[in-house]
Amino acid sequence: MRSPVYDLYQMKQDRLPKGARSAWLRTRPNEPPAAADDWIFVGKERHPSRWTVAEMNEKGTCYREIPIWLSSRRSMMAASADSSVQTPAA
Numbered sequence: 308m309r310s311p312v313y314d315l316y317q318m319k320q321d322r323l324p325k326g327a328r329s330a331w332l333r334t335r336p337n338e339p340p341a342a343a344d345d346w347i348f349v350g351k352e353r354h355p356s357r358w359t360v361a362e363m364n365e366k367g368t369c370y371r372e373i374p375i376w377l378s379s380r381r382s383m384m385a386a387s388a389d390s391s392v393q394t395p396a397a
Contacts, residue, residue, distance in 0.1 A: 313369070314338070314348065315333055316334070318347075319345055330372045332370050333370075
């Protein structure tokens with residue numbers, strides 16, 4: 308049995324909801340989103356996660372937002388790791 312294939316879209320930066328760094332939408336093949344002007348077609352997702360498959364089976368689409376704090380936390384952690392590394396005095 309082959310894995311399901313879905314169309315993957317990313318929301319345009321100027322249309323993102325407040326507090327979202329990015330938003331992703333998966334639809335069934337050849338079923339573009341209703342507000343097609345808000346989305347950019349990225350490609351086909353050929354190996355979706357089991358959570359994506361479950362949401363697709365339940366709702367017919369799968370919408371995910373990546374919050375801003377998720378990316379800023381990573382960058383803060385990287386910055387603190389860089390500052391904790393001390394170079395020997397010459």
